[in-house]
Amino acid sequence: MxxxxxxxxxxxxxxxxxxxxxxxxxxxxxxxxxxxxxxxxxxxxxxxxxxxxxxxxxxxxxxxxxxxxxxxxxxxxxxxxxxxxxxxxxxxxxxxxxxxxxxxxxxxxxxxxxxxxxxxxxxxxxxxxxxxxxxxxxxxxxxxxxxxxxxxxxxxxxxxxxxxxxSEGYSEKDYQSNYDTELAPLLEKAEALVEEGRGDEIMEMDFIYCPDTKAAAESVVSYYREDxxxxxxxxxxxxxxxxxxxxxxxxxxxxxxxxxxxxxxxxxxxxxxxxxxxxxxxxxxxxxxxxxxxxxxxxxx
Missing domain, CATH: 3.40.50.1820 (Alpha/Beta hydrolase fold, catalytic domain)
Structure with missing residues (x-):
């Protein structure tokens, strides 16, 4: 055309x-x-x-x-x-x-x-x-x-x-760029909660495109782990x-x-x-x- x-x-x-x-x-x-x-x-x-x-x-x-x-x-x-x-x-x-x-x-x-x-x-x-x-x-x-x-x-x-x-490390860099905050401590907390069987526990954080929101630990792991x-x-x-x-x-x-x-x-x-x-x-x-x-x-x- x-x-x-x-x-x-x-x-x-x-x-x-x-x-x-x-x-x-x-x-x-x-x-x-x-x-x-x-x-x-x-x-x-x-x-x-x-x-x-x-x-x-x-x-x-x-x-x-x-x-x-x-x-x-x-x-x-x-x-x-x-x-x-x-x-x-x-x-x-x-x-x-x-x-x-x-x-x-x-x-x-x-x-x-x-x-x-x-x-x-x-x-x-x-x-x-x-x-x-x-x-x-x-x-x-x-x-x-x-x-x-x-x-x-x-x-x-x-x-x-x-x-x-x-690519490896992308989520960390993107999160830092978007929110001027380190992702690693948040992800480590979420992974620990999932490991303890508490994946439905709610975390207050910036998440994907949403600043100052709430997300379940298992959601944080799903979207932000190295995968x-x-x-x-x-x-x-x-x-x-x-x-x-x-x-x-x-x-x-x-x-x-x-x-x-x-x-x-x-x-x-x-x-x-x-x-x-x-x-x-x-x-x-x-x-x-x-x-x-x-x-x-x-x-x-």
Missing amino acids: TKTLKQLGGLLLLAAFAGGAAQAADRVELEHDDLTLVGHMETAPGSTIEDGVVLMVHGTLAHGQMEIMQSMQGLLAEAGYNSLSINLSLGQDAREGMYDCDSTHRHKHEDAVDEMVAWVDWLKEEGAERLAVLGHSRGGNQVARYLADQVDPMVEKAVLLAPQTW PRMDTPTVLGETSIETLVVVAGADETVTDLEEKMADRVDDEHIEMTVVPDADHMFRDLYLYDAADAATDFIGWK
């Missing part, structure tokens, strides 16, 4: 959303582990769930109808693809919107995998006959873990948009599902993805593409390029 056509198409799409002309995704619910999970299903014109669904997972403390996810659903629908964009519960019942930083954090990074399993089972029960999965940012790492640990045989393809990377599986290219070495990694060329959040993928691109089941000049959220219509790459790769149409 040329730049001019991309700009025109993007303006028309944004105008349609603003004016309510675009078909809104249908809100759906699923009961799981004493929580109500929420998702938004968008069905392509002339399509049914039996034709297949792309299950979509958002990034850190976000939700399935944030701009990048909602816009991607619209572009997938235009290309003839059904999609279900889920809200990870993050330990909250019927959660919608961005995570409320005033709430106590009791969620763990790995919780997403079980919720993806539940949603895949739901989609199969609803009649889906083929599935793909798509994750953005931290959601990309969580999708990769799902592929490595509990993937359903019906899942054919995976697309990871600017997925999370990790090579927080590095998506590393996890992809454990998978076998055909996967496309979409790198944002001007990403200032995940800055080393293309470099780290050098160890993976020779794997038979892994492909990588770069969207030049795109930021981490694929703003300014670069999401068109990501959507084109995703639909070409999934290849159902």
Whole structure:
């Protein structure tokens, strides 16, 4: 798509959303582990769930109808693809919107995998006959873990948009930069509490994007321990599902993805593409390029 056509198409799409002309995704619910999970299903014109669904997972403390996810659903629908964009519960019942930083954090990074399993089972029960999965940012790492640990045989393809990377010592440096506070004493306390079987004990601290909040010790350990599986290219070495990694060329959040993928691109089941000049959220219509790459790769149409 040329730049001019991309700009025109993007303006028309944004105008349609603003004016309510675009078909809104249908809100759906699923009961799981004493929580109500929420998702938004968008069905392509002339399509049914039996034709297949792309299950979509958002990034850190976000939700399935944030701009990048909602816009991607619209572009997938235009290309003839059904999609279900889920809200990870993050330990909250019927959660919608961005995570409320005033709430106590009791969620763990790995919780997403079980919720993806539940949603895949739901989609199969609803009649889906083929599935793909798509994750953005931290959601990309969580999708990769799902592929490595509990993937359903019906899942054919995976697309990871600017997925999370990790390196030893990163969490400590990032925490110090964000909060001018050392992470190590907090993590040591949390690890000790978990070791004592007191992982549900609450700590007052800055946590992820939330300053001056509260988090369970087991949550602190989950998000901040030294864990090579927080590095998506590393996890992809454990998978076998055909996967496309979409790198944002001007990403200032995940800055080393293309470099780290050098160890993976020779794997038979892994492909990588770069969207030049795109930021981490694929703003300014670069999401068109990501959507084109995703639909070409999934290849159902």
